[in-house]
Amino acid sequence: MRDIPLSNCERRFLLKAIEEKKRLDGRQTYDYRNIKITFGTDYGCCIVELGRTRVLCQVSCELVPPKDSRPTEGIMFFNLELSPMASPAFEPNRQSELLVMLNRQLERCLRNSKCIDTESLCVVSGEKVWQIRVDVHVLNHDGNLMDAASIAAISALSHFRRPDVAIQGRDITVFSPEERDPIPLSIYHMPICVSFAFFLQGSYLLVDPCEREERVKDGLLVIAMNKHREICSIQSSGGIMLLKDQVLRCSKIASVKVSEITELINKALENDRKIRKEGGKFGFAESMPKERITTLKRDEAPVEMTDVKETANEIVNRTETPTEAVSSPVLVAMGTAQVGEGIVNSWGLDEDEEDEPQTEDTKTDEVLVISDSEEEEVVILNEEAQKSTKPSKQK
């Protein structure tokens, strides 16, 4: 099922807004959306939320024979999947261009940068090595899948613990997590992808494009970098021509962003480690906000607050003073008036006095008539002046 095509006026609106340096959600040109990293109960499971884009990554390991060309190195296997859950535009089992691009970029970013020490994954040279499998699933697509996927992958790899092994000659004993604590992977550095979207033949760029912005982009530049300012990979797609200083500028921006994101990842890992050590509750269930029926909670929406005081004062000055409630004789009709409400007769307490609800609220136009009259209905003479007749409350 394809997405509804973008209408011409929406496209024009987005491009015009970008020309005026405005974004749909109010961000600045170089701002990222809110990044939230949460870990699951198993080691190696991580969910990253970049605004509304959600990506889940799971790392697992297995003992396999190594590749013939590299008998002393472990194997890393990356897999990214786009399920229809992420967007109605994604069809199951369809090899789309986006999927291929994401997979290739993820591999290039993590494997070619040698961020994981594959030699340490070797158990018995030439016979058994660890194969680390990284599965990334996109849960919701709201733009910039590449960044979210790379953050999720490297966080999950940093979080993952592989089982401990003992080698005696040719025998390998793999210890379960209960017998011996699992060992983390040895990670040299954390490469993170930063995406730049270009518009109007490369004249304007945006960092972290959302889904609408991605639809109108001309080209995309993805720079994978780590916090030591080393570029791990650069990829430009879309066929736009970039100038040298544009690329340099992007790499400077990327280094700033990457250091912020790396700090975020490290903080999240540290939090998780602390909670696990203290024996507290960890996992996805704990990191989800409690959805109680009695409370209404929405994300904070930024509201423009310039001139709030002046507009508020203006509104207050413009409104009239509220009319005061004056208790005066209620003119029921010509010649008939009612002052006050009167009180209920307290003589002769009958059985049905208990179930007489005393309604205290009278509006000035409604006449509450409490009388001892035996008549069913109290009719006020001179009816044209009277708005309504009310049956009396029988005592």
Place this chain on the structure above:
Amino acid sequence: MAVEMRLPAVHKHISLAASQSNQDDKHLVVPGDVITSDTGFMRGHGTYMDEDRLTASVAGEVERVNKLICVRPLKTRYNGEVGDVVIGRITEVQQKRWKVETNSRLDSVLLLSSVNLPGGELRRRSAQDELAMRDYLQEGDLISAEVQSIFSDGALSLHTRSLKYGKLGQGVLVFVSPSIVKRQKTHFHNLPCGASIILGNNGYVWLYPTPGQQDEEAGGYYTSMEPVSLSDREVISRLRNCLLALAAHKVLLYDTSVLYCYEASLPQQIKDILKPEIMEEIILETRQRLVEHEG
């Protein structure tokens, strides 16, 4: 900047006595409901056999024609029929045809031979016409067309061989469910409130300012880019909100219902029409007028 706030409130359930009588005849099912355990029936669309019980696979109304039982879904993609008026957006320009997106399962096809040439000529389409296709309709353009035929795989073949069909100019497009648009003799209406409407059978409704005078030679080619006056824009905005209100309450859309809803909404501000309480009031009044109009 003043921000408006509302507290959540209980919604009143609107059900008129007039509509109740129709409800009893309909056999509504949800996916998984057993329609019948009798094995003598043939199963049609929307059903499946579950241990020789005929079960529904979609949510909708059961239709029985002699021995054939099928379930017509309430909410579905547009299933075209020959003669329907549809509004679509061009997604691709291919050799000798355009691909049009019409809210159906497959993109519809508009063949080059099914459009009018500029100037109304009648001749065979040449290679030059093929190269000039993009000058007429590009990706992203909106058109109104009629369904000419249906391919075997279910894709629709459209044509714009009449002066009233063609490229659409300035206006507002509203998306509603295809099952809400009533099938009528004509789908092009000039509403007395000052705007015109095209009710596409595929659920796309186009609102546009009533054109001043009809340009005969223009056909479907000329789209006026003159600025639309503020009063026209207000009428169109109000109509658009009324359409959304009608669609939210599942009222059949046709010119009379749209008009009644517009008139019922006149005392409200345009932006208030979409508030749930006010929407209910307007729809109640519209429904009452429609019932009187029929009865």
